[in-house]
Amino acid sequence: MIARGAMLGPDQPVILHMLDIEPAAESLNGVKMELIDAAFPLLKGVVATTDVQEACKGVNVAVMVGGFPRKEGMERKDVMSKNVSIYKAQASALEKNAAADVKVLVVANPANTNALILKEFAPSIPEKNITCLTRLDHNRALGQISEKLNVHVGDVKNVIIWGNHSSTQYPDVNHATVTTNGGEKPVRELVANDQWLNTEFITTVQQRGAAIIKARKLSSALSAASSACDHIRDWVLGTPKGSWVSMGVYSDGSYGIQPGLVYSFPVTCEKGQWSIVQGLKIDEFSRGKLDATAQELIEEKSLAHSCLN
Ligand SMILES: NC(=O)c1ccc[n+]([C@@H]2O[C@H](COP(=O)([O-])OP(=O)(O)OC[C@H]3O[C@@H](n4cnc5c(N)ncnc54)[C@H](O)[C@@H]3O)[C@@H](O)[C@H]2O)c1
Numbered sequence: 001m002i003a004r005g006a007m008l009g010p011d012q013p014v015i016l017h018m019l020d021i022e023p024a025a026e027s028l029n030g031v032k033m034e035l036i037d038a039a040f041p042l043l044k045g046v047v048a049t050t051d052v053q054e055a056c057k058g059v060n061v062a063v064m065v066g067g068f069p070r071k072e073g074m075e076r077k078d079v080m081s082k083n084v085s086i087y088k089a090q091a092s093a094l095e096k097n098a099a100a101d102v103k104v105l106v107v108a109n110p111a112n113t114n115a116l117i118l119k120e121f122a123p124s125i126p127e128k129n130i131t132c133l134t135r136l137d138h139n140r141a142l143g144q145i146s147e148k149l150n151v152h153v154g155d156v157k158n159v160i161i162w163g164n165h166s167s168t169q170y171p172d173v174n175h176a177t178v179t180t181n182g183g184e185k186p187v188r189e190l191v192a193n194d195q196w197l198n199t200e201f202i203t204t205v206q207q208r209g210a211a212i213i214k215a216r217k218l219s220s221a222l223s224a225a226s227s228a229c230d231h232i233r234d235w236v237l238g239t240p241k242g243s244w245v246s247m248g249v250y251s252d253g254s255y256g257i258q259p260g261l262v263y264s265f266p267v268t269c270e271k272g273q274w275s276i277v278q279g280l281k282i283d284e285f286s287r288g289k290l291d292a293t294a295q296e297l298i299e300e301k302s303l304a305h306s307c308l309n
Contacts, residue, residue, distance in 0.1 A: 067108030091121035132248030163293025
C-alpha cells in the first residue's frame with residue numbers, strides 16, 4: 001500500500017526500511033523480493049534488516065508494528081513487560097537515527113502504552129510526533145453506521161474513538177453526520193434507535209478485533225494496514241475541511257483527560273500537525289465512558305513503569 005502511494009500520495013516516491021527479528025530474517029527477505037518483483041514505480045529503494053539502528057537511519061515516517069503477541073498461559077504483565085522493553089529499545093534507536101522531524105505511528109499492542117514508553121525513552125522527539133493507531137476503530141465505527149443505515153461509508157463522518165485501543169475505548173456518534181440529498185443529518189436522528197447506538201453499536205466496535213481473530217484465526221491485517229495508511233496520509237497531507245479523524249495522541253488535558261497519557265481524541269490535521277478538536281459537548285453518558293477508558297490507561301501506564309523497574 002505504501003509503495004502504491006496509499007500512504008503519502010500518488011506522486012511521492014518512497015524508500016521502505018523494513019525491520020524484523022533474526023528468526024524472521026529469511027521471510028523478511030522474501031518480502032523484499034516480492035516488493036522488487038511488483039515493480040512499483042514509486043518505490044525507490046528497499047532496506048530489509050534485523051539491525052534496528054540501520055532500520056531507523058534517516059526515516060521520516062516510522063510505523064511500529066513489531067511486537068510480542070500474547071501466548072497461552074501468559075499474564076497481562078508478562079506481555080506488557082516484553083513489549084515495553086521492545087519499545088524502550090526502539091525509542092533509543094529512533095532518537096539516534098531517525099530524521100529530527102520523524103512522525104511515529106505505533107500500531108503494536110498495547111498501542112497507547114507502547115507509544116507512551118516510546119515517548120519517554122526518546123525525549124528529543126517532540127511529543128506531538130508520537131501517536132498510536134485508533135483509526136482502525138474509527139473506520140470500524142464508520143462501517144457499522146454505514147451498514148446500519150445502508151448508506152455509503154464515504155458519506156458518514158465525524159465519529160470519534162475516545163481513549164484506549166482496547167475494549168474500553170468509547171466509540172461516540174453524538175457529533176457524527178451523514179451526507180444525504182437533503183444535506184448533512186445527525187447520525188442519531190437517522191438511526192433513530194438510541195438503545196442500539198448506546199449498547200450494541202458500542203460493543204460491536206469495541207469487540208471487532210476479537211471477532212476478526214475468531215473468524216480468521218489471525219488478527220486484522222488488511223483493515224489495519226489500510227487504517228495505518230489513512231492515519232499517516234491525513235496527518236501529513238491534512239484532513240478534509242469539516243471532518244475530523246481519531247488519533248491516539250499525547251493528552252494536553254483536553255476534555256479533562258489527564259496530561260501524560262496517550263489517549264485517542266478527535267483531531268484535525270493541517271500542514272503536518274494535528275490538533276485536538278475543541279468544544280464538543282460531552283453528556284453524562286459519554287463522560288463516564290471517557291473517564292473509564294482513561295482509568296484503564298492510567299493503570300496500564302503504572303504497570304508499564306513497574307515492568308521497567
Ligand atoms: N492498533 C491497531 O489498530 C492494531 C490493529 C492490528 C494489529 N495490531 C497489533 O499490531 C501488532 C502486529 O500485528 P500482526 O498481526 O502483524 O502480528 P505478527 O505477529 O504477524 O507480526 C509482528 C511482527 O513483528 C515482528 N517482531 C517481533 N518482535 C520484534 C522486534 N523486537 N523488532 C522488530 N520486529 C519484531 C515479528 O517477527 C513479526 O514479523 C500486534 O501487536 C497487534 O496486536 C494493532
